[in-house]
Amino acid sequence: METTLRQLAAYAAVARAASFTAAAAQLHISQSSLSRAVADLERQLGTQLLERDTRNVQLTAAGAEALRIAEQIVNSHRSGMKELERFLLGESGTVAVATLPSVAAVLLPEVISSFRKQQPQVAIQIMDGLEQSVVDRVLSGDADFAITTGEPSGQLEHRPLVRDRFVAVLPQAHPLADRPQVSWEDLAREPFLAVGRDSSVRRLTDAAFAQVDAQTAPASEAGNVATVGGLVAAGLGVSAMPALVLPLLGSGPVVHRPLVEPAVDRRLDIALRARRPLPPAAQRFLTTLEEFRTQQRDLPTGVSWT
Incomplete structure (x- = not known):
């Protein structure tokens, strides 16, 4: 028979109290x-731990x-159980969020600040990247x-969060x-500076040009939106970006000028693995994010809660 936690707790209580009567009352x-x-x-240890008489209990070596x-x-054990309890209550652990760079830099900081005031023991891990890598992070389990x-797909459940409208840069x-x-x-007639093909921004700009039947080959393209911004600033061409990307x-x-004919919105969703429960801390983070949405907290111009 193996030594149990109950036996150790019982022995420790007796040894500290130097009394079976007092320890029994305590427990x-x-x-x-x-x-x-x-x-x-x-008996299991094969040695005497206590010397007993009718009135006293003393410890052997x-x-x-x-x-x-x-x-x-x-x-x-007590500390571990308290730690587990905090985890199950969503008061400890790590929330891993995979997201696009614009969301990580513009939308999430205020949400994280609010969440951390409520749950200071929870760490936030941001995994920013392009559209497919973000989805892969969730499917692999790396991100909550x-x-x-x-x-939406059979593997992912989507919950609408925000929309941001494309503008001309x-x-x-x-x-x-000079135009309002x-x-x-209009953009299709100018040298167009595009982001890389792996970007959701590129996918949506290509679709918008196709919608107006404009055949536009990029004059230049770059993987990073900041690089595209630098090329535009240098006068090398024009571009189109959703409002959340502008910062x-x-x-x-x-x-920046509003883009019309057509007006194009980019929809950003919360994507979760279908039929998989979230860890408690991640669920609490989503609750904070939902509070921002229901309270219609301020967003940059051109961005709206859905």
Whole structure:
């Protein structure tokens, strides 16, 4: 028979109190049960831990060492159970969020700040990347959920979160900058600076040009939206970006104008693995995000809650 946590806790209580009667009262068990537990422990260890007489209980040398070890084990168990309880209540652990760079930089910081005030023991891990890599993070289990574009599938459940509208991004001195709004056909007549094909922004701009039957081969393309912003600022062409991306373009001399004919929105959803429960801390984070949505907290111009 193996030594049990109950036996160690019983022995530690007796050894600390130097009394079976006091320890039994502390543990709310009968004195006979307590005596039996200590006797079983001594029998399993093959040594006497306590010297007993009618009035006193004293520790043997082995008993003193056994008390030190027993208290370590009992305290470690108690601490571990409290840690598990905090995890199950969503008060500890790590929330792993996979998302697009624009969401990570613009939308999430205020949400994370609010969440951390409520749950300071929970760490937040942001995994930013392009659309497919973000989805893959969720499917592989590396991330608890994603905030991304794309359509629902059999593997992922989508919950609408925000929309951001595409705008024309123009050099400050460009002739189109004088207009109150710009059409996609207007952009198609200019050297167009595109982001890489793996980006959700590229997928949506290509679809918008196709919708107006404009054959537009990019004059240049770059994997990073900040690079595209720099190229526009240098006067090398024009571009189109959803509103949430604009803060990532840098501080160069560019202007933004509403894009029309058609107006194009990018929808960003919360994507979760279908039929898989979220860890408690991740569920609490989503609750905070939902509170931002229901309260209609302020968003940048061109971005709206869905």
